[in-house]
Amino acid sequence: MNQTEHDLRELLAERSTGASGGGARLEEILARGRGMRRRRWAAGGTLAAVVAALVLTPPLLSGGPARDGVIAARVGEPDSQTRGEGVRLAGLRSESTGKVERLTFTPKSERASYRVNCAAGSRAFVRYGDQVDAGVCGEDRQGQEWTAFGHFDGLTVGVPVTVEVFTVPTTIKDPPDESSEGFDEALADAVRRPALWEIAVHDGGISDAACSPDICLDSGSRPAAKGERNLAGLPDGHQVAGGHVTRINEKHTFRGTVEGEARVYVRCEGEDLHAFIWAGRAVLAKSVPCGAKPALWEFVANGPTEVTVAVVRRDRLPRGSDFTSDLQAASKEANRLLSGLRPEAGYWHVALQQLDEPKPSAG
Amino acid sequence: MTEFAEYVAQRHERLRRTAYLLTRDWATAEDLVQTALARAWLAWRRIDGDPDPYVYRIIANTHASWWRRRWRGEVPTEEMPDSGDGRDFTREIGDRDALWTAIGTLSGRQRAVVVLHYFEEMTLTQVAGVLGCSVGAVKSQLGRALARLRVDQGIRTMTGAER
Known part of the structure; x- marks a missing residue:
């Protein structure tokens, strides 16, 4: 046996017997x-x-x-x-x-x-x-x-x-x-x-x-x-309308009063969902894939405001259709799509926020 | 008496000795063991079979984190020395003290490997299981630890010149 290892074993055994612990203190441990x-x-x-x-x-x-x-x-x-x-x-x-x-x-x-x-x-x-x-x-x-x-x-x-x-x-x-x-x-x-x-x-x-x-x-x-x-x-802001939704494939309308700059957030985290946001009920304002960041639509209004939101599974979008850049075409496609889909369980969140301060001019 | 209470009654003293070898201070050792056992108690229902590996693992990891934190706090801009300070330990103190002092210069992980292997008599495989690393990593740490002890001026004198 290596002498150092022998010394090591003896030393460790010897040094660890130095003081009495007075027994286990179970109550202290618990x-x-x-x-x-x-x-x-x-x-x-x-x-x-x-x-x-x-x-x-x-x-x-x-x-x-x-x-x-x-x-x-x-x-x-x-x-x-x-x-x-x-x-x-x-x-x-x-x-x-x-x-x-x-x-x-x-x-x-x-x-x-x-x-x-x-x-x-x-x-x-x-x-x-x-x-x-x-x-x-x-x-x-x-x-x-x-x-x-x-x-x-x-x-x-x-x-x-x-x-x-x-x-x-x-x-x-x-x-x-x-x-x-x-x-x-x-x-x-x-x-x-x-x-x-x-x-x-x-x-x-x-x-x-x-x-x-x-x-x-x-x-x-x-x-x-x-x-x-x-x-x-x-910019800081506060919610004037919104809520949690537990079904996808159907439109949900939210009403609130805003004065000046406002924004709509739709949180539908995941890689398999897509969000539509309408100004009012008919004009498609935003069509974006869901992701880590919530879908965002910024606007300016004064007085009572209505926004409509729908979330669908991305794989339900017709292939080849442009659902993000051509909002006019997307609006028709979205309405047609939603009319043919049955509501399913799904969790997402909408917030219509009034901005409490102006947006930075650069942004 | 509950299963956990039985375990504490049976194993507390041994765990305390192991903890002392890691911390080199009895009060800290008691604190370390109590912390480890408290954590084990929180996870007791999830422990299958022998709780020892789990408890030793908590002790080793907790000690390592305490060690790192103390090191950060006390010597924030310097690294631990790679070797002893060159004093002739055999003249100043006895061989055992020289070895004990040299062990104190090991890193937290190296000290854990040495204590688990030479004091707890664990195989390198068991040590790897406790520390949550590969056997190769344990061998490497142990090799470095022993090399460090052997190149220490005091140990070299003890194992070479005097024998």
């Missing part, structure tokens, strides 16, 4: 396990609940009709729910589930908080060292789109930190435990598909402000506490 289970999202859940309650209280933007579950907020000055939010340290957007993204930031204090904005039906995983958080995006009881929160503690000021994050659909069974192994297992099992989500890391605390309007379709968007724009750089 308490720690329960704490792990609770800790990850307790802070986020509490904060989100407080934020939701506060956000629902302020009056809606000028001209915006009060609606149950529709969130809008003042633009400009930080309000009470965002006061504890620190400066944004980093952020990124992704257009794929099941694909890990890495975000590096440099702490300005020992604590930073993060927010993952994703559509309902997504589960987000965030890993920092051995800390793994997992939470579900969706709607809470106030109707607000859910944002997953968490925080990183024990940071060293000025020392860059990289965190890993990815999302998966909540349809996965038996979600892995919140451990580094669980993170790797979930990632290994995940299937990549188009879906838009983003993560923002702020110094200190974080609120639900500054979610990009193409993700938080119906909760509205506002600048963060420090006036930072949403990660997409889109």
Whole structure:
């Protein structure tokens, strides 16, 4: 036997008998396990609940009709729910589930908080060292789109930190435990598909402000506490009409009052769907394949406005027809197509948003 | 007593010793074992058969992440040294202390391989299973670890000049 190996074995055995552990502390272990289970999202859940309650209280933007579950907020000055939010340290957007993204930031204090904005039906995983958080995006009881929160503690000021994050659909069974192994297992099992989500890391605390309007379709968007724009750089806005639809192959009409610039988002994530948006009921305004980003139609109007939307399977579109660039032809084809299709189950989301600020002149 | 409680009662002390060899601090070792067992408890219903590989894997991975984090925090712009600092360990301290000190210079993963193989008496295949890597990777880590121990000034003196 190699002498060094022999020495090694003896040394390890000898050195590991140095102190008495006083027996296993089962209660401490179980308490720690329960704490792990609770800790990850307790802070986020509490904060989100407080934020939701506060956000629902302020009056809606000028001209915006009060609606149950529709969130809008003042633009400009930080309000009470965002006061504890620190400066944004980093952020990124992704257009794929099941694909890990890495975000590096440099702490300005020992604590930073993060927010993952994703559509309902997504589960987000965030890993920092051995800390793994997992939470579900969706709607809470106030109707607000859910944002997953968490925080990183024990940071060293000025020392860059990289965190890993990815999302998966909540349809996965038996979600892995919140451990580094669980993170790797979930990632290994995940299937990549188009879906838009983003993560923002702020110094200190974080609120639900500054979610990009193409993700938080119906909760509205506002600048963060420090006036930072949403990660997409889109004009902030709030929903005046919209909703979730559970059937495809049929038209759905939405009515709302807008003043000035407005937009319609249709979230029909996936590679197998196609969206049609009509101004009113007859004029086809947009015909686009669904993808990670929601289908978008921007317009200007004053007063009561009506938009009609339909989503169909892409493989139902007649081959050889131009459904995206020639809207006049597409309109006839779309009407003919829809009249021959039977409604099917399918989940998509529409939001008619009033812009709260002008679009950038360049865009 | 539940199955998990039985496992903790039977295995806690051994796990604590392993954790100490990784962390070289008894308080940290206890913290590491409790963290690992708490995580194992969360996943207990999903563990098939012997829980040891799963628990050892959590211990190794958790230690590695703690190690990385401490390293980042304490020496953010430097790399760990590749060899000892050149002191004559045999003069300053005994052979065992020299070896113990040299082990302390190993990377977290190399130390895990050494501890699992030489203390836990795991085969390289078992070590690979615990660490979630290939046997080749374990061999490579072990080879580097042993080479590092052997080229250490103190160890070289001990194994060469004095024998």
